[in-house]
Amino acid sequence: MDMPDHGSAAEVSPHQALLRMITGSWVAQAIYVAAKLQIADLLRDGPQAPTALAATTGAHPRALYRVLRALASVGIFSEDEQGRFSLTPLAEPLRSDVPGSVRAFSIMQGSEWAWRSWGEIMHSVRTEKPAFEHVFGMPLFDYYAANPEAGRVGAEGLTSRSEPENAHVVSAYDFSRVGTVVDVGGGQGTLLASILTANPKTRGILFEKPHVIAMAQPIFEGAGLNERCELVAGDFFASVPAGADVYLLKKVIHDWDDEEARSILSRCRAALPDGGLLLLIELVIPPGNEPSFGKLLDLHMLVSPGGRERTQAEYRDLLASAGFALGRVIPTASPVSIVEAVPA
Known part of the structure; x- marks a missing residue:
């Protein structure tokens, strides 16, 4: 698949820009992985190799490297000549200890109960009814009440977005x-x-x-x-x-x-x-x-x-x-x- 390089906005053709939009969910899920594994927190004190990050997080070293490499290609983290990754301005808000952190919101949006609803958006377009209820058999807020962990993730995610x-x-x-x-x-x-x-x-x-x-x-x-x-x-x-x-x-x-x-x-x-x-x-x-x-x-x-x-x-x-x-x-x-x- 021919994907565009990430040049300046002026260099991006309409075809390339549309491809970026179509594959936007790939980036969102990669961000979710980094947020869930607390990668930005682990890089707070300086660059680390993927092997060290994998040992701390329980991830597969090569698979984690591939995620971080992909995120670095869009400006989230940066890879140096030694293969170590460090924070960038775009990665800083993924830290849990900074004002305006979006870590909890990215975890919320990357959770199964969030993205599965979007997978059924056609149901909503045809009916103007929530896809969430179509998928999970109950309204969103009832789901939160019945599933405390999802309720916690949802509340923390909305708080981080709102603060x-x-x-x-x-x-x-x-x-x-x-x-x-x-x-x-x-x-x-x-x-x-x-x-x-x-x-x-x-x-x-x-x-x-x-x-x-x-x-x-x-x-x-x-x-x-x-x-x-x-x-x-x-x-x-x-x-x-x-x-x-x-x-x-x-x-x-x-x-x-x-x-x-x-x-x-x-x-x-x-x-x-x-x-x-x-x-x-x-x-x-x-x-x-x-x-x-x-x-x-x-x-x-x-x-x-x-x-x-x-x-x-x-x-x-x-x-x-x-x-x-x-x-x-x-x-x-x-x-x-x-x-x-x-x-x-």
Whole structure:
């Protein structure tokens, strides 16, 4: 198979560029192997030979070399004249001990329950139903609850992907006058912890499923926020804690189709007092052919949980159907925006 060399963007023909896209899953799975084996962590202190790395990780030396050689060809790791591999700027985020680490996210995306859904994307295209449920016989979040290890990998993966965005959300929105924030479906609570840390007069409630609450407890304990934050287990399709000033949902609504999203928003509307605010932290799809990570993430929502990314107009209509009026859409320095809504 004639594969393109990795030259500059100007040197790549349309044929070569398309081939790279078609074989992108090969690179993703190679990254998964490196992340799972903690190769970047092992190279933290300097170059190592594949034989040494294989001995530490339990991998086959020649097979591991082939993986690292392939990753080095796309800029992830670098091989020297002695056959040793070292970190590169692209490899650094695969370390587990650096800010913005994507190691957990790459492990999540490389896990069988993630890629098998994509293998059945045609089912989703023909039916607009999640391929995940077609493959595994249950919805994604039920699968997490029934398979604790997958639930842990999923929660850690989403947290690692979300953490770099949190500081941008906190700096883009003034929470200083907010009394209480309810983080609905807030995962391990890293965004809520960031808000409370930056705003010492604000109190918080993390509302999540019981198995996620258990994973969130160490985060709030470690940040010294136990006295200002309550961790509440429940089901946002049934009800959410009432009476807070702000209801915050980060990448929750995009997990669901319009009917289910409307149900969640309606529960928030019922709990929200006069003068309260709803904040949705989401990727808002831009118009036309403008490049957007959200347009690809939308396909993942299609095949995995069965949700969707939305345009500003679609958020306006969805919010109106649940008793809200769209206020502002506030961009951040990350891909996500803050969609602010008030009771209609």
